[in-house]
Amino acid sequence: MRSGRNFLCLAVVCSMVVLGGCTDDAPTASSPPTSEPAPPSDLSPGQVAGVDVPSGRIDEAVGKLDGIAEELMASSNIPGMAIAVVHGSDVVYSKGFGVREVGTDDPVDGDSVFQLASLSKSVGATVIASQVGAGVIDWSTPVVSELPWFALDDPWVTENITVGDFYAHRSGLPEHAGDLLEDLGYDRRQVLERLREVPLDPFRSTYHYTNFGITAAAEAVAAASGKDWDTLSQDTIYGPLGMTSTSSSFSDYMARADRAVPHVLVDGEYQAKYQRQPDPQTPAGGVSSSVNDLAKWLTMLVADGTHDGRQLVDPDALLPAVSAQIVSSPSATPDSRAGYYGFGFNVSTSAAGRTTVSHSGAFALGAGTNFVWIPSLDVAIVVLTNAAPLGIAETVTAEFADLVQFGEVREDWRTLYKNAFAGMSEPEGELAGTTRPSNAAEPQALSSYEGVYQNSYWGPATVTEVDQQLTLTLGPDGTTYELMPWDGDTFTFEPSGENAPDGSISQATFDANTLTLEFFDGDGLGRFTK
Structure with missing residues (x-):
């Protein structure tokens, strides 16, 4: 049995992503930024890419997004998808496809609000970076200094584990610790208090993806700020960026008129059967937003924390989040690239030799999301879907990334991601799919x-x-x-x-x-x- 398979990230899958996205009716790529990349002589050895990207290449890639999205919508039959692309300070593409709910004619557009699932971790990391830059807290602040009631199984780890340790998934907690407690109805505080019962793996040397580890760190930051997490997120990031359709509260998502409803595949057809309520782990998976709002967030990332000439997040505070802090996917062979995790962001190197920053989000009950940012090209893409994860969002971003970096789609990302996600809907339990033995003994009274x-x-x-x-x-x-x-x-x-x-x-x-x-x-x- 897998321990709390919450589908909120997929670190190995994320490490495959190079870039991708799609959105609604915003401006197309008619006037992208004209900034040229720095000449090689001005770069450090680690900044040099193996493949040049000529002028106009990003425009060409954006021009093919409609076709990519329409083909994937037709082949997968998912109900809806939205895509946005940012190049420099401009939103060069935003478009919606399909419907917000099966059985209706309500179209998805750039303002349609989706549940982000684990993409929330990256958004939340920028909230924390804002507080680090403001001197409220630091990535190296011990969590227990702000949450004196919090504890893990090892007293030394309890005293020393930091905000950054949890955001890098290096606490030693096993994969998805606490997720099943949430499924049973325990609230945020109750889950966090029970983490002290969980045996730990080695501290700071093992990578295990944990939603409630992230949540513990975020709660510590909120406590240091004197605000609850939802209010802190609104005051530091959502409000200043004008992200009017974004919230860390489930009730706000449910109140949106332009809301994309989650869907699952039942007997070959998508149904709006379940509704995921992620408030207990909101910092890790509870943000809801639109691609138009997330485009504003991405422009802030691309601009090193700046928005409309104002420094929202200090670049020095943001850098640790978007740079490698731990190996998340070790190389399986000598010729394969490893994957890394920062503080709430996946960090990897593309086949073109460029650093990419990304994150996926997935709810088995009906959401699949992904964003990818290529810092050296000042380009980023985000894709949101309202269907249980099939790898569609990742396929869009990967094909777009290939088009940007190589001028063509070089891999069969559709098959690769279909296979990578195939096992996620498999039933749990050793007896799944079996029948009771014919010679079984009867139970006692x-x-x-x-x-x-x-x-x-x-x-x-x-x-x-x-x-x-x-x-x-x-x-x-x-x-x-x-x-x-x-x-x-x-x-x-x-x-x-x-x-x-x-x-x-x-x-x-x-x-x-x-x-x-x-x-x-x-x-x-x-x-x-x-």
Whole structure:
């Protein structure tokens, strides 16, 4: 069982991205910036690219985005997509495709608001950089200095882990620690308090992607600022940039009239079946925005933190976020490039020898997003979709990046990303897709399994027998699962939520006064005692 597969980033997949995007009715590339790249003599060895990009190449790439988007919409059948491209200080492309919700004629445009999922991490990192530049906090500030109630499993790590450590995913917490607690209905503070129960891997030498690690760091920054995270984000980034359709509050997203609804694929057709509510991990995955708003954010990045002549984010505070801090994807072979992570941003090197900065976002319940920025060319692209992740957003950005850097699409990104994302919708559990053995032993009297089984991480598990049916109840929302006999003292149940694709099957095994739940045992925390 994968531990909390939340789909909010995909670091290995992100490291493949070179650039991509698409959007709505804003100006096309009629008058892009005229700034020329610095001559090689003015560059450091690490800034030299292996392939030159001639004048007009970016215009040509932008001119092909309509065709790329229309082909991918037709081949994937996703409901809607929006794309924007920034070149220098100009938004040179913004366009929407498809509809905000299947069964309606409401079109996607550049102002349509999507859930960003993990692209929120990069947006939030610029909020933190603004506070670092203002002297409110530093990337090296210990989190516990602002959140004295917070702790991890190791006291030394608790005292020393910094805002930057969490934003670089080098805390030692296992992948997606806390995500399943969120699925069960625990709020932000409750999840963060329970992280102290999770065994740690080596501190600062292991990369494990964690939404609630990011959230802990953001909460520390908010505490230092004297504001809640949503207000801090609005006051430092959204408001000053004029991002009027952007929010870190789920209720604001739901109130938008021009809202792109999430969709999942059911029996070959997209349906608006679920709605992801990410407030507990808002700094990591709860931002909603439009491509027109994100284009404003990207122009600020391209301009080293400047907007309309005003320095919103100090360049020295921003640089650590958008530069490599830890290896996220080690090279698998001597001839392959490694992937890196900064503070809330993926950092990699393209085949053309240019540094790219990016992030993907994905909700299994219906969102797929990606942005890519090539600093040496002052160009960036963002793509938002309202469908469960298939790699469509990443395909658009990768094809656009190829066109910008090489003048042609050099790889079959459509197949590469289709294959990379294929396993994400696979059901969880060893028994998924199987049937009960014909020689299975019958369970004991169902009443013998009843009781309250305690667990300090998950909280109590209550097992009840009603009308010859055994049920399991977990979490503050009282999430209930039917326990179906499998073999003797082993039962099965169907987990649900962001981290459990349809068809997932988990085992519940009773042994005297203990209950072990396979789905909740990814980090060895799934044993409950009566």
